[in-house]
Amino acid sequence: MKFIYGILFEPLDRVIDLEQEQHNHTHTTISHSSHHLASRYRKRLGEFPPVYPNGWFKVCNSWELKPGQVKYVRMLGLELALYRGEKSHRAYALDAYCTHLGANLTVGGQVHGECLTCPFHHWSFKGENGQCVSLGNIPIEMPMIKKNGKLVQHLQVRDDSFQDCQKVEYCEHRDVAAQLNEKSTTPKDILIQTTTTNTEEHKHSQNSKIPSQANTKSYILEEKNDQIYLWFDAEGRPPHWKVPSVRPNLKTHGKLAHHIYCHIQEIPENGPDAPQEMKYTFGWIWNIWGAKWQKSTLEHQDHIAYFQVQHVSTFNDLFNIPFSVVDVNGGQYGPGIVMFEFSTPLGSFDLIQTVTPVGPLHQHVEHVIYCPWFIPRWLQNGF
DSSP, X not given: OHHHHHHHHSOEEEEEEHHHHHHHTSOOSSOXXXXXXXXXXXXXXXXXXXXXXXXXXEEEEGXXXXXXXXXXXXXXXXXXXXXXXXXXXXXXXXXXXXXXXXXXXXXXXXXXXXXXXXXXTOXXXXXXXXXEEEOOOSOEEEEEEOTTSOEEEEEEEOOHHHHHHXXXXXXXXXXXXXXXXXXXXXXXXXXXXXXXXXXXXXXXXXXXXXXXGGOOOBOOEEEETTEEEEEEOTTOOOOOSOOOOOOTTOEEEEEEEEEEOSOTTHHHHHTTTSOSEXXXXXXXXXXXXXXXXXXXXXXXXXXXXXXXXXXXXXXXXXXXXXXXXXXXXXXXXXXXXXXEEEEETTEEEEEEEEEEEEETTEEEEEEEEEEOTTSOHHHHHHO
């Protein structure tokens, strides 16, 4: 029943590792781990184009990152701490490692407002620009970690600067408290008042003197189409084109992901390399595809290539099968985004293909479908 319910009502969420699939279908006595490592070892870098080209690349889907959640992401040769702010619900991406002593901000790091706080010495970084806005002084929970990496318990701690501050203040104000004892104010009261005041002053002066070296790197994100995209440019230039949008009145209805081990350029080149007309058969049923590609001629759109595709099914190439005509218009936007707009007898829907380099010869490819509300879930998943 659970399987049937999933097919009929749940959105598609499937991940396929093509290298693992190939191993599963290969009859060999080599273990899976040995086969996997040997396959990776054979993929040596040669005289290739840049393995991390410029453009917008998908980080994850919007529903996979909840407010206050922190995720570790590896892509484009970067290691990122991805999180969503508690107030604005905006997504941010910082370097994964703290500028203090190199702790991984995604292992026990906590989101406070729009900032990400390191779990060890409590340095806090703004997601918008990576600025270090606090060096601690506030006790937070310190994670205790097992060898397997799971958080098992928490311990309340204070950093050394906070304790030293208390000791210094106690020495400075001990004599003051004794001198004012004649005015019916106890030394304990004076100590509490002066310690609290000076702690706040120390914290303000400390944070106002944070050097720029404490800042970390932040990355430009854009959230659109229920997806989070990151701008990457090897020369550090700002974005000069925007992520396209799906058509209105369409809802997200699941994803299909693949891990493909090749150079990123091979994937976008595979579409235009197809013949102008392609036929394949299932018995008496002929499926005919026709495609046409054209580079954009408009100014500042040299990153776009448009295409038109038409599909029709015929009976032994004698007559068209009803409701089999499908028209597709779309475009390749940079190396990492492809938009498809389908027009069918059942209605219109969109599909976004994203290609994100995880490593030099490792691509994470996802397809997310956007359909009208009236198209049944099982038909969307079957597509």
